[in-house]
Amino acid sequence: MFLTIGELINSTRDEVKQALKEKDEELIRKLAREQAEAGADVIDLNAGESMEDEKDDMDWLIDLVEDEVDDVRICVDTPDPEVLEFGLEKVENRPVINSISNEEDKAKAREVASEYDADIIGLAMGEEGMPETVEDRLNETEALVKKCEKLGIDTDNLYMDVIAMTIGSNQEQGQYVIDSVREIKENFDVKTNIGLSNMSFGLPDRGLINRTVFAMLLEAGLDAALIDPTDKPMMDTLKAAEALLGEDQNCLNYLKYKRSG
Amino acid sequence: MFLTIGELINSTRDEVKQALKEKDEELIRKLAREQAEAGADVIDLNAGESMEDEKDDMDWLIDLVEDEVDDVRICVDTPDPEVLEFGLEKVENRPVINSISNEEDKAKAREVASEYDADIIGLAMGEEGMPETVEDRLNETEALVKKCEKLGIDTDNLYMDVIAMTIGSNQEQGQYVIDSVREIKENFDVKTNIGLSNMSFGLPDRGLINRTVFAMLLEAGLDAALIDPTDKPMMDTLKAAEALLGEDQNCLNYLKYKRSG
Numbered sequence: 001m002f003l004t005i006g007e008l009i010n011s012t013r014d015e016v017k018q019a020l021k022e023k024d025e026e027l028i029r030k031l032a033r034e035q036a037e038a039g040a041d042v043i044d045l046n047a048g049e050s051m052e053d054e055k056d057d058m059d060w061l062i063d064l065v066e067d068e069v070d071d072v073r074i075c076v077d078t079p080d081p082e083v084l085e086f087g088l089e090k091v092e093n094r095p096v097i098n099s100i101s102n103e104e105d106k107a108k109a110r111e112v113a114s115e116y117d118a119d120i121i122g123l124a125m126g127e128e129g130m131p132e133t134v135e136d137r138l139n140e141t142e143a144l145v146k147k148c149e150k151l152g153i154d155t156d157n158l159y160m161d162v163i164a165m166t167i168g169s170n171q172e173q174g175q176y177v178i179d180s181v182r183e184i185k186e187n188f189d190v191k192t193n194i195g196l197s198n199m200s201f202g203l204p205d206r207g208l209i210n211r212t213v214f215a216m217l218l219e220a221g222l223d224a225a226l227i228d229p230t231d232k233p234m235m236d237t238l239k240a241a242e243a244l245l246g247e248d249q250n251c252l253n254y255l256k257y258k259r260s261g
Numbered sequence: 262m263f264l265t266i267g268e269l270i271n272s273t274r275d276e277v278k279q280a281l282k283e284k285d286e287e288l289i290r291k292l293a294r295e296q297a298e299a300g301a302d303v304i305d306l307n308a309g310e311s312m313e314d315e316k317d318d319m320d321w322l323i324d325l326v327e328d329e330v331d332d333v334r335i336c337v338d339t340p341d342p343e344v345l346e347f348g349l350e351k352v353e354n355r356p357v358i359n360s361i362s363n364e365e366d367k368a369k370a371r372e373v374a375s376e377y378d379a380d381i382i383g384l385a386m387g388e389e390g391m392p393e394t395v396e397d398r399l400n401e402t403e404a405l406v407k408k409c410e411k412l413g414i415d416t417d418n419l420y421m422d423v424i425a426m427t428i429g430s431n432q433e434q435g436q437y438v439i440d441s442v443r444e445i446k447e448n449f450d451v452k453t454n455i456g457l458s459n460m461s462f463g464l465p466d467r468g469l470i471n472r473t474v475f476a477m478l479l480e481a482g483l484d485a486a487l488i489d490p491t492d493k494p495m496m497d498t499l500k501a502a503e504a505l506l507g508e509d510q511n512c513l514n515y516l517k518y519k520r521s522g
Binding site (some may be wrong): 172204208236244258 | 460479501509515
């Protein structure tokens with residue numbers, strides 16, 4: 001089943017940064033509720049911009065979101081392994097980790113990830129920085145799978161993030177991420193993920209670019225994505241794609257979705 | 262370059278059938294103009310419902326559409342080889358033929374097609390009727406390619422139509438048509454086409470289903486489609502897909518399209 005990860009509670013977004021500063025419960029509750037109602041399976045929580053207060057803010061976010069939404073799965077989104085461990089220890093349901101990679105300074109995060117039963121987003125990047133080609137992404141996947149196996153991580157839980165980059169500055173990145181999803185799934189026993197909105201950075205009508213490549217990625221076998229689930233045309237695309245790809249028996253979910261809204 | 266074939270001047274549509282009966286020039290001119298302005302490369306003309314008047318009506322349609330739209334390419338859409346030959350003889354610019362197939366009663370149409378310089382839509386079907394699986398479509402392609410080669414038709418001009426069927430009654434048809442486009446292009450030196458709207462027959466929000474599978478088909482390598490080019494979200498999908506698939510240098514067409522509309 002496809003994993004929709006709601007991306008809106010992220011401290012790099014101005015309204016969330018402000019809400020963390022002012023402890024604005026209502027804004028956070030609203031973002032959690034709206035994303036869950038729109039169909040998010042997981043809600044990403046990122047308080048990275050809070051700097052030294054990141055752990056306290058993550059604590060506050062988890063309490064709020066778990067109180068507001070029933071049976072929510074939380075994605076602990078942090079560069080700090082201590083905050084990661086704190087979050088994984090605290091959350092009620094099986095969490096998602098965002099993220100590990102082959103980077104040296106992610107060694108502690110990889111270790112923490114190995115100690116919890118979680119789905120894990122693994123970025124297809126390492127010391128050389130962002131990947132360029134499909135081959136780069138396959139190499140990073142191979143390296144990360146090896147590191148995970150060494151740590152005893154079940155790679156069934158690993159969602160390789162193919163690293164979206166804007167087609168606005170590099171026209172090849174669209175086909176690269178699509179082919180990466182297809183080839184990672186052909187060559188490794190892992191799942192795939194993408195932070196979709198980066199695809200359209202700098203272009204007009206970003207939603208159109210995002211949902212068009214989303215359809216293509218779903219056909220290629222994408223298993224999860226960080227998206228804004230309150231973007232209705234985006235969720236429309238997901239529901240239509242599931243019906244088209246034979247993942248929605250007799251189109252019943254599609255019919256229900258269309259009737260409800 | 263992708264070939265957008267405007268499907269609206271078709272006598273199976275009530276308003277067109279009526280316009281043919283009443284010789285309503287304005288309706289036909291409007292449909293031709295709107296489709297061309299929306300980006301159709303080719304305008305399909307079908308007067309099949311006029312029965313014994315089909316040839317006269319095709320004559321009238323071609324005159325009107327060529328008068329209304331500059332430099333239009335016309336798709337002569339008829340089951341009658343005599344009307345086909347008449348249309349191919351009459352049109353000013355290089356035409357498209359809709360359609361030939363492996364069916365026995367298409368023998369004369371295949372022969373006519375071989376005598377003109379035209380793009381040719383070849384339906385992936387024969388005596389057994391509509392295809393079911395990807396294999397059926399590949400077999401029909403192989404058979405039609407052989408027939409075309411025997412007649413001296415350059416298969417570079419052959420657009421194999423993968424035969425869209427609604428996912429409303431068969432959930433596998435979505436993946437089947439996508440895989441058919443991919444495999445036909447891998448295995449034969451031909452192009453591909455689809456009559457897109459059949460995919461969504463009987464389902465709500467047909468446009469959503471159509472444009473979602475359109476994105477997937479374009480990624481698979483689709484070369485042409487019969488669509489309603491005045492359906493703006495559909496043309497949006499085409500422009501976004503061309504930018505995403507590296508077929509729009511620096512996204513300049515996308516930027517121009519978005520600025521103009």
